[in-house]
Structure formats: structure tokens, C-alpha cells
Amino acid sequence: MAKLIYSFGFGRAEGGAKDVEVLGGKGAHLAEMAGLGLPVPPGLTVTADACSHYYANERRLDEELKKQIISGIALIEGETGRRFGASEKPLLLSVRSGARVSMPGMMDTVLNLGLNDETVEALAEDSKDARFAWDSYRRFIQMYGDVVMGLDHEAFEEILEDEKARRGYELDTEMAAEDWQEVVEAYKHLLDEELGAAFPQDPHAQLWGAVGAVFSSWMNARAITYRQLHNIPEHWGTAVNIQAMVFGNLGNSSATGVAFTRNPSTGEAALYGEFLVNAQGEDVVAGIRTPQSITEQARIDSGADRPSMEKLMPDVFAELRAICARLESHYRDMQDIEFTVERGRLWMLQTRAAKRSTRAAMKVAVDMVEEGLIKHEEAVSRIDPSSLDQLLHxxxxxxxxxxxxxxxxxxxxxxxxxxxxxxxxxxxxxxxxxxxxxxxxxxxxxxxxxxxxxxxxxxxxxxxxxxxxxxxxxxxxxxxxxxxxxxxxxxxxxxxxxxxxxxxxxxxxxxxxxxxxxxxxxxxxxQPELSGDFARIMKWADEMRRMTVRTNADTPADARAARAFGAEGIGLCRTEHMFFEGERIHVMREMILAESEEGRRRCLDKLLPMQRDDFAGLFCVMHGLPVTIRLLDPPLHEFLPKTDGEIAEVASAMGMEEKAMRERLDALHEFNPMLGHRGCRLAISYPEIAEMQARAIFEAAVEAARETGAPVVPEIMVPLVGLRSELDYIKARIDAVAEAVMQEASMAIDYLIGTMIELPRAALRAHVIAEAAQFFSFGTNDLTQTTFGISRDDASAFLPTYQRKGIIEHDPFISLDFDGVGELIRIAAERGRRTRNDMKLGICGEHGGDPASIHFCEEIGLDYVSCSPFRVPIARLAAAQAAIVMRAN
The missing domain is CATH 3.50.30.10 (Phosphohistidine domain)
Incomplete structure (x- = not known):
């Protein structure tokens, strides 16, 4: 079997921060700190590969793995001068999880492992503190009983509260040794009574139970949910870290705490954190005792009356501050640190890149550039694009x-x-x-x-x-x-x-x-503030990205918002949204329900000035930037009345009998409208609709060009094309309208005609369609639907089950399916440019604002992404990060 154990401690380590995929985050950084000579309790890391073996072996620990762990513990014994399970100077262990990325609180931990009825006496003798020894034993039984044996911790808490109340103790005060002994016996009796199982006295049995429990916690409900929310692959597994225990609950010269090298909420460059005197780590989480500030300034700012660590333990505080500064300089990033003080001696238990608010992340990145710790590229790469939502609303x-x-x-x-x-x-x-x-x-x-x-x-x-x-x-x-x-x-x-x-x-x-x-x-x-550090990060990002970022906007208000967020054009204007406003819906319904071309054209004449004003408003706001307008796309039934009241109202307005109205509605009904009479099929069946929209676009271009003095180059997008002949038919009518408007206005208009690639056939025949199309815009919402054969509106009924059962990792409507849908996009891009090497390529589906999808777009060389206005900054940052990665490769 491969090497599954890596040891560390007292200035030496197997592995380091670079080995995070093997050792997990906690183990890799413990090894790194040990290699730097920092005070790290000696220990060993069981690799994440062992977690895979554990599940492949039906959740059993392999005997070879146990042998390697025992050999690793022998090294810890050599470093500490203590022996695991010994009746004199016993070695106690902590067993902690360590996934590749931080999953705080999601998996399990066991502390004080190795205590039993014999070693607790040895610990009392060795520490000269029987109260501490028996308190540690009851903590171990409670934690082991919960994590490994499966009895809820609240059952133990009830016993503890009852015992303290019976003896007159406050909940946050320590009891005498003999009282703790009685609690220990009560805990053991509880396990026997509730589970029919005795608490294990064999330290090695305890160890195997704890290691197995940590591996098993990788698949507990909260860990699964956390992974789904943060897109962490299940197959990564978790490492396990086994370390010599150090004790923060050995009296008033001992403590435990957490520190951040900078403020995680504001990004201020000042040590930030809390500690508890005479406590173990779980006391901080339990919330029974109020922690104290590490720094004196933080104590003053909070108005607390209990002393800070800086005042209470000045020498230890000075050492901690120096280590924090060294770690931040070494990692060139803000750190989140856990530590324990055992009778005046500082021990480092963890360091990791600190989680921080988006505002703090911006400030830390900008400050570190100014401090010379990182370059502009690294500052831009450190900001999670999706987290910008916190700042934009x-x-x-x-x-x-x-x-x-x-x-x-x-x-x-x-x-x-x-x-x-x-x-x-x-x-x-x-x-x-x-x-x-x-x-x-x-x-x-x-x-x-x-x-x-x-x-x-x-x-x-x-x-x-x-x-x-x-x-x-x-x-x-x-x-x-x-x-x-x-x-x-x-x-x-x-x-x-x-x-x-x-x-x-x-x-x-x-x-x-x-x-x-x-x-x-x-x-x-x-309210959001988009100046200062945010503006500097975005300026650096814009200098680094290759792709432009457009917006999906249907109104001038949307367009103005998008420009304020840095949009460089409109990649998708969905004209159908314009027909629902005010009186337009009534005219639209009249047009759809008309039974002759003449009747439809009368209605379209009413809609023309409305559409022209819409487009002119968009062109003026964009002021010379590209604007892509999609011709009418959805099936006509979406505009029709549905309720009895609406049907009666429309029939009355049109002077029709209600029965005749219902018959007309039945004739327009479609069984599967998403794949039915929509997109270019409407323009072929009713070319007068496309002609009206084209005239509105060109007349608006003339109007906006005269008003702003900036040339307008409309990009007209024909939706749902699967055949070149479809595009040829519609393009001929658009060209005819353009020629007519240019003659009427005595003004030349440059324009592009392209198509939205949203059908697999269109992707596969892109080289042929490109003979007629001047640009492709990938409509990934519908391309995902037609590729998978899944309705986006119905997918929520079963896709979460698919994710939970590991059938798929991500919802393909949120993050692009690279292997299937992405492959079709890649094919279409390559074939389209083979025919027309100046072919403009973009993406305008929901995926245009998804960072992972944007990386794919950069990889295949698209010219732009288009997304909703409030996702424009996210796309700008993600596009910059994608360009940085591509240059590095």
C-alpha cells in the first residue's frame, strides 16, 4: 500500500503547504509551520487517499493503515517522551479532520483520546492537578460518546447541568476532582444504559473508532450540504490529523484562542481575536463562557472589563504577535490561527487563509499590494467574483x-x-x-x-x-x-x-x-459603496482581461444600471419583454389573434413606434457601444389570455364572441411550446413581425445617431436557427427593410445579422450557418435544455436529487456543462471561424455571469460574455482571472 502517513513536529516535517491535495488543508499547514520551526505539537496526518480506501473497504480501516498509524505514533512518543496508553506519563491525542479546503464545523473532532480509568490517574499524577485530569476524562467521554458512539451530546449536557445544580455550581464554573469523578461514572452509565455498550477502555480501540468517525463525517448531512453549496467535489475526501494533546485547561496560566492577522470584517491591518483562560477549544464553540479580547485596543473598543491577553499574558502575546506576522509574511495572505497556551507555553494548532467579508478581502488585497507583499495579478485573483454580490446590492x-x-x-x-x-x-x-x-x-x-x-x-x-x-x-x-x-x-x-x-x-x-x-x-x-478598494480592484481587472463584458438589458433603465457597473455594450435585448408593458399587451394579443396578414399588419403598425422608442432609448444610453437585439423568440401563447376574466376582456375588446375567442386560443395551443412555434419559426410563418421589428431597429438607429452624434451599429440576432435556409429567408427580409429605411433617411447604417446558437444542430452545422451569419451568440439556457432534454422550469424537481446522489456535480443551468454543452460551443466556435475568421462570438445565457463558465469562454477564445446588469462586475473580475490563468499556462 502507498504511503498514507506523513509526520511532523519539532522543526521537521514530511510535506508542506504545497501538499494540500494529499494532506488536506490542516495537515499541509501544520507541516509547513513545523518546517518553519514554529511551536507545533508533534503529530501525523493520515492522507485523503486513506479516506477513499475507507469507503471502498465498506467503512473499515485497513490493517496496513493501522500499522502505519502506529508507527507514526511511535515518532510522537519519541518527540514527547510520553507513551500512548501508558500508566505513567501517558500520551493523549487529538484526532481532527482536514479537508482540502476549509469546511468549518462540518466534520468531527475528538480530543483527549487515550484516557481511561487507569491513564486518568496517571494524568492526575503527572500534571499534579486531579481536577484537570478528571475534567479532561469527562470531556473525552462526552465527545467520544457523541462523535464515535452516536449518543447526542445533549444527553451528557443534561447530566452535567443536573450535577452542577445539585452541588450548587454555576454552569460556567469548574467542579472539584471528586465531583468530576461522579460525572464520569454517570456518563459511562448513560452510555451503557442508552446504547447497551460500555465506554472503550483500550486506547487503540478508541483511536480506531475516532479515525473511522472522522472519515465517516465526510459523508454526514451537514458536510454534504456544505460541499454542495461551495462546489466541493465529494471524491476529494478528508485527511485525518492525529496530534499530541496540549492543554489550555491547566489553570490560569493556560488558555486557548483564535486569532486573525487582520480584521476579517473590515480588513484593518491589526491583530484580531479572542481567547479563554483555563479552557479547551470546545469551550469557545460552546458559548457558555464569554471570550476575552486578545489585544488591549480591542478590549477598550468593546468596553469589556476583563483583561486582554496582551495585559494578562504579555510574553505569550508578544510571541503570538510575532508568529502571526511571520505567517502572514510567509503565506503573503491574511491568516486564521488557532493556538493553545499550556502553563505559559504557546503552541500553534492551525493556520489557514482566513475567511473574510468581501469588503475586507478588497481592502486586504489592495493593502498587500501597497505593502509589496503581492502583485496586482495576485490581488485580482484573490477576490471571489461571486462574492461581489455582497457589495452590489x-x-x-x-x-x-x-x-x-x-x-x-x-x-x-x-x-x-x-x-x-x-x-x-x-x-x-x-x-x-x-x-x-x-x-x-x-x-x-x-x-x-x-x-x-x-x-x-x-x-x-x-x-x-x-x-x-x-x-x-x-x-x-x-x-x-x-x-x-x-x-x-x-x-x-x-x-x-x-x-x-x-x-x-x-x-x-x-x-x-x-x-x-x-x-x-x-x-x-x-447601502452598497462601489468606490475605494472596489474601484481599484476593478480597474486592475479591466487592464488584465481580454474578453469584453456586455449586459442583458431590455430597457434604458437596465442599460443605465449596467453601464454604471462597467458594461461595454448590450449582448442581449429580449424584445418580447417590451410587449407586456401597459397597452402593448392588448395590441400584441390583437395581432396574434388576427386571422389575416392584413389584420396583423394593422396591429404591428401600432406597435412600431413603441418598439422604435424602446430601441432608440437603448442606443442612446449605450452611445456608440454595440447593442445586440434578438427578434421575437417565445411562443405566441405566452402573450395570450389565460383566465376566464382575461379571455372575456380580450374578446370584448376585439369585438369577438367569447366562444370564438376560445376556439382561436385552442387553435394556437401547443403541447410542447419550448420546442414548438417560436424563434425564427415565427418570423418565417409571420415575416411581417420580423419586418416591423427590423424597421423599428433601423429607424431607432437613425434617430439615436442624429441625437447623440455617435454611430449606431445594431446587431440583429435571429433566434433558434437550426438551418442555414431559415437564416437566409429572414436575413433577406431584414436587408430589404434596412435598404428601405436608409433610402428614406438618406443615411447609411452599418449593421450585423447573426444568430443565437441554442440548438445542437446549429452548433454542428456552424460552418454552414456562418456563411450567412456575421456573429454567433450562444444562448446557453436553451442550448442546455435541448442538449440534455431537460426543461429548465421543471429541473428543480429532480436535479437536487441528482446532485445529492452524485449523479451530477453542478446544476447545468447554473454552471455550464463543459463536457456536453461546452463541447458543442467549442465545435461551433471552431467551425464558425473556419468559415468566417472575423466571426464575432459571445455568450448571452445565464452562464454569462457564472465565473466557472466565464473561464471556459476565455479558454475557447470567445470575444465577449453578456450577463444581467448586476453581474457585470462579477463577469469583469472573472474574465480578468481567466485571462491571468490562460497567460500563466
């Missing part, structure tokens, strides 16, 4: 108490407060009156678009992260919570029924789209 003030009445999926970040409304029409009416509202729907549909745009936020009780509500809200940059199954929307009685509250129309709630929480009432907000 208003957020709930972290200091306020939250009255949570429900929760769902955090579909679109930010927070908003408003009065409850239940229909899109109510939302629009309220916005016109200047009132702020939250739109509540069981699920949204395209017909709700005007109300969604008018609302401050959206809440649905159904749907997933790629549902209509989620996608549209992200595009609009408004907070949204979907799938709030803990709540019920009662449309009939206009009520929202949540946890401990029933609210009616007009009552005020707050939506937190970053956490998925629904709160009662008004909650104070913190």
Missing part, C-alpha cells in the same frame, strides 16, 4: 434582530422592504403611486413581467434557482426568494401565511435574497 444591517417568518432559495441577491401585493397589476399601480411593494406569487409567468419590474422584490412559494422568477429577477437586479415552501400564499383571501404570522395585502415584509429569508416588517439596510 443593499443588504440587511447585520446588527439588527431578524423576525424570520419563512425561508426559501436565495434566487437573486440583495434586500428590499415593501407592502405585500398579489398581482402584477397591483404592483404596477402601486409603483405609479410611488409606493414600494413586494410581489407575491405561487410562481411567476411571462405575463407578470410588468409587475416584477415594478416591484422592489419577488417572493414565490414554488420554483428553483433557474425558475422564471429567479432568472428574470437576477436579470433585473432585484431581490428574489423562490421555493419558499415553509410559507403559503392564499390568493383567494389575499394572505401570506408564514411561521408565527399571517399577513394580508398591504402588510410590510422584507425579502433577503442573499439568504433566502422572509422577514416581518421594516428592517434597516446598508
Amino acid at each position: 443593499p443588504t440587511i444591517d447585520p446588527r439588527v434582530n431578524r423576525q424570520v417568518i419563512g425561508h426559501g432559495l436565495p434566487a437573486s441577491p440583495g434586500a428590499a422592504t415593501g407592502a405585500i401585493v398579489f398581482t402584477a397589476e397591483e404592483a404596477v399601480a402601486a409603483a405609479e403611486e410611488g409606493r414600494k411593494v413586494i410581489l407575491l406569487r405561487v410562481e411567476t409567468s411571462p405575463e407578470d413581467i410588468h409587475g416584477m419590474h415594478a416591484a422592489e422584490a419577488i417572493l414565490t412559494t414554488r420554483g428553483g434557482m433557474t425558475s422564471h422568477a429567479a432568472v428574470v429577477a437576477r436579470g433585473m437586479g432585484i431581490p428574489c426568494v423562490v421555493g419558499a415552501g415553509t410559507m403559503r400564499i392564499d390568493i383567494r383571501n389575499e394572505q401570506l401565511i408564514g411561521t408565527g404570522a399571517t399577513l394580508k395585502k398591504g402588510d410590510v415584509i422584507t425579502i433577503d435574497g442573499s439568504s433566502g429569508q422572509v422577514l416581518k416588517g421594516v428592517v434597516p439596510m446598508v
Whole structure:
């Protein structure tokens, strides 16, 4: 069997920080600190490969692995002068997890391993402190009984509380040795009574149980959830770190604590942390005792009356501060450190790159550039692009108490407060009156678009992260919570029924789209600030990236927001969204329901000036930047009335019998509209629609060019093309309209005609389609649907199960499927450019704002990505990071 054990301690180490894939994060950095000569308790790391062996061996430890662990413990015994399981000077061990990336609190730990009825007496003799020895033993039984034997820790806590109350102790005070002895006996009796199993007295049996429990915790529910949320692959597994125990609970000259080399909330360059005197690590987590500040300044700022570590243990504090400075300089990054003080001697138990707020990450990166620790490229690479959402939207003030009445999926970040409304029409009416509202729907549909745009936020009780509500809200940059199954929307009685509250129309709630929480009432907000460190990081990123970043925008307001975030054009204008506003929906319905071309053209004549004004507004806001406009894409049924009331209203407006109206609606019904009469198929069946839109585009280009003085080069995108002949047919009509408008205006207009690649056939025949198309824009939402044969709107019913069972790692509608959908994009890009080497290539699906997908776009050489306005900074940063990686390779 391969080497599965790496040892470290007292100035020597097998491995180091570079070996994180083998040793896990904790083990690699323990080895690194030991190699630097820092005071690290000696120990050994069981590799992550052993975790794979453990699961392959039906959750049993291999005998060869046990032999290697025993040989590693012999090295620890040699370093410490103690022996594992001995009746004199016993060696006690800590057994901790250590995944490749930090997963705080997700997996299990066992401390004080090796204590039993015999070694506890030896520990008491050796330490000259029987109280400490018996307290350590009861801690070990409680932790082992919970983590390894499976008896909930609360059962032990109940015994402890009862015993302290019976003896008159406060909960946060220590008991005498003889009292701890009685607690130990009570704990052992509890295990025997509840589990029918005795607490193991054999230290080696304890060790194998603890190592197996840590491996097993890799697959516990909270660890699985954490991995899914942070995209951590299951096959990585966890390492196990076995170390000699050092004790922070050996009296008032001992302590345990956590330190950050800089403030993790603000990024301020000052030591930050807390400690507890006479305590072990779990005491900090338990929250029974209030920790004390490490630095005197922090104590003063907090108004605490208990002394800081700087005052209480000045020599140890000075050593800790020097080690923190050395580690930050060595790693060239802010560190999160765990330490123990045993009778005045400092021991380092962990260091890792510190988790920090996005604002702190920006400040630390900029400060470290100024301090000469890192270069601009590294500063840009250290910021998680997805974390910028924390800065781009208003957020709930972290200091306020939250009255949570429900929760769902955090579909679109930010927070908003408003009065409850239940229909899109109510939302629009309220916005016109200047009132702020939250739109509540069981699920949204395209017909709700005007109300969604008018609302401050959206809440649905159904749907997933790629549902209509989620996608549209992200595009609009408004907070949204979907799938709030803990709540019920009662449309009939206009009520929202949540946890401990029933609210009616007009009552005020707050939506937190970053956490998925629904709160009662008004909650104070913190507004975003995009200057200072943020602006400097983004400036550096823009200097480093190759791809341009456009936005998906349908209105001038969206376009202005996107430009403020640094968008360099519009990569997708979805013209269908323009038809739902105001009176347009009625004209649109009239046009669709007309039974002759003449009737359709009369309606289109009414829509033409509206579309022209829309496009002119976009062209003026973009002021010379490229604007890609997609012709009408969705199936016509999405615009049609659905309820009895709507059908009666439309029939009356059109002067039709309601029965005739229903017959016409039935004739337009489609069984599978996503794959039906939509996209270019509409333009071929009803070319007058495409001609109207083309005229609106070209007339708007003329108007905007005259108004701004900047040339307008519209990019007209034909959706859902699978055949070159489809594009040829529509292109001929667009060209004819362009020629007519140029003659009427006496102005030449440059324009491009291209297509959205969203069908596998289009990708495979890209070299042929490129003979007619001047650009390709990859519509990855529909390309994912048509490649997988999965409906995006229905995927939330089963994709989470697929992820939980390891069938897929990521939702392909959130992060691009590189092997399938990505391969089609790669093929289309290569074949398209083979035909037309100046072919402009971009991506405009939801994936255009996903950092992992953006890296793929850089790899295959796309010219731009396009995303919703509020994801533009994320895309700018991700594009820069992708370019840095490509240059490095």
C-alpha cells in the first residue's frame, strides 16, 4: 500500500503547504509551520487517499493503515517522551479532520483520546492537578460518546447541568476532582444504559473508532450540504490529523484562542481575536463562557472589563504577535490561527487563509499590494467574483434582530422592504403611486413581467434557482426568494401565511435574497459603496482581461444600471419583454389573434413606434457601444389570455364572441411550446413581425445617431436557427427593410445579422450557418435544455436529487456543462471561424455571469460574455482571472 502517513513536529516535517491535495488543508499547514520551526505539537496526518480506501473497504480501516498509524505514533512518543496508553506519563491525542479546503464545523473532532480509568490517574499524577485530569476524562467521554458512539451530546449536557445544580455550581464554573469523578461514572452509565455498550477502555480501540468517525463525517448531512453549496467535489475526501494533546485547561496560566492577522470584517491591518483562560477549544464553540479580547485596543473598543491577553499574558502575546506576522509574511495572505497556551507555553494548532467579508478581502488585497507583499495579478485573483454580490446590492444591517417568518432559495441577491401585493397589476399601480411593494406569487409567468419590474422584490412559494422568477429577477437586479415552501400564499383571501404570522395585502415584509429569508416588517439596510478598494480592484481587472463584458438589458433603465457597473455594450435585448408593458399587451394579443396578414399588419403598425422608442432609448444610453437585439423568440401563447376574466376582456375588446375567442386560443395551443412555434419559426410563418421589428431597429438607429452624434451599429440576432435556409429567408427580409429605411433617411447604417446558437444542430452545422451569419451568440439556457432534454422550469424537481446522489456535480443551468454543452460551443466556435475568421462570438445565457463558465469562454477564445446588469462586475473580475490563468499556462 502507498504511503498514507506523513509526520511532523519539532522543526521537521514530511510535506508542506504545497501538499494540500494529499494532506488536506490542516495537515499541509501544520507541516509547513513545523518546517518553519514554529511551536507545533508533534503529530501525523493520515492522507485523503486513506479516506477513499475507507469507503471502498465498506467503512473499515485497513490493517496496513493501522500499522502505519502506529508507527507514526511511535515518532510522537519519541518527540514527547510520553507513551500512548501508558500508566505513567501517558500520551493523549487529538484526532481532527482536514479537508482540502476549509469546511468549518462540518466534520468531527475528538480530543483527549487515550484516557481511561487507569491513564486518568496517571494524568492526575503527572500534571499534579486531579481536577484537570478528571475534567479532561469527562470531556473525552462526552465527545467520544457523541462523535464515535452516536449518543447526542445533549444527553451528557443534561447530566452535567443536573450535577452542577445539585452541588450548587454555576454552569460556567469548574467542579472539584471528586465531583468530576461522579460525572464520569454517570456518563459511562448513560452510555451503557442508552446504547447497551460500555465506554472503550483500550486506547487503540478508541483511536480506531475516532479515525473511522472522522472519515465517516465526510459523508454526514451537514458536510454534504456544505460541499454542495461551495462546489466541493465529494471524491476529494478528508485527511485525518492525529496530534499530541496540549492543554489550555491547566489553570490560569493556560488558555486557548483564535486569532486573525487582520480584521476579517473590515480588513484593518491589526491583530484580531479572542481567547479563554483555563479552557479547551470546545469551550469557545460552546458559548457558555464569554471570550476575552486578545489585544488591549480591542478590549477598550468593546468596553469589556476583563483583561486582554496582551495585559494578562504579555510574553505569550508578544510571541503570538510575532508568529502571526511571520505567517502572514510567509503565506503573503491574511491568516486564521488557532493556538493553545499550556502553563505559559504557546503552541500553534492551525493556520489557514482566513475567511473574510468581501469588503475586507478588497481592502486586504489592495493593502498587500501597497505593502509589496503581492502583485496586482495576485490581488485580482484573490477576490471571489461571486462574492461581489455582497457589495452590489443593499443588504440587511447585520446588527439588527431578524423576525424570520419563512425561508426559501436565495434566487437573486440583495434586500428590499415593501407592502405585500398579489398581482402584477397591483404592483404596477402601486409603483405609479410611488409606493414600494413586494410581489407575491405561487410562481411567476411571462405575463407578470410588468409587475416584477415594478416591484422592489419577488417572493414565490414554488420554483428553483433557474425558475422564471429567479432568472428574470437576477436579470433585473432585484431581490428574489423562490421555493419558499415553509410559507403559503392564499390568493383567494389575499394572505401570506408564514411561521408565527399571517399577513394580508398591504402588510410590510422584507425579502433577503442573499439568504433566502422572509422577514416581518421594516428592517434597516446598508447601502452598497462601489468606490475605494472596489474601484481599484476593478480597474486592475479591466487592464488584465481580454474578453469584453456586455449586459442583458431590455430597457434604458437596465442599460443605465449596467453601464454604471462597467458594461461595454448590450449582448442581449429580449424584445418580447417590451410587449407586456401597459397597452402593448392588448395590441400584441390583437395581432396574434388576427386571422389575416392584413389584420396583423394593422396591429404591428401600432406597435412600431413603441418598439422604435424602446430601441432608440437603448442606443442612446449605450452611445456608440454595440447593442445586440434578438427578434421575437417565445411562443405566441405566452402573450395570450389565460383566465376566464382575461379571455372575456380580450374578446370584448376585439369585438369577438367569447366562444370564438376560445376556439382561436385552442387553435394556437401547443403541447410542447419550448420546442414548438417560436424563434425564427415565427418570423418565417409571420415575416411581417420580423419586418416591423427590423424597421423599428433601423429607424431607432437613425434617430439615436442624429441625437447623440455617435454611430449606431445594431446587431440583429435571429433566434433558434437550426438551418442555414431559415437564416437566409429572414436575413433577406431584414436587408430589404434596412435598404428601405436608409433610402428614406438618406443615411447609411452599418449593421450585423447573426444568430443565437441554442440548438445542437446549429452548433454542428456552424460552418454552414456562418456563411450567412456575421456573429454567433450562444444562448446557453436553451442550448442546455435541448442538449440534455431537460426543461429548465421543471429541473428543480429532480436535479437536487441528482446532485445529492452524485449523479451530477453542478446544476447545468447554473454552471455550464463543459463536457456536453461546452463541447458543442467549442465545435461551433471552431467551425464558425473556419468559415468566417472575423466571426464575432459571445455568450448571452445565464452562464454569462457564472465565473466557472466565464473561464471556459476565455479558454475557447470567445470575444465577449453578456450577463444581467448586476453581474457585470462579477463577469469583469472573472474574465480578468481567466485571462491571468490562460497567460500563466
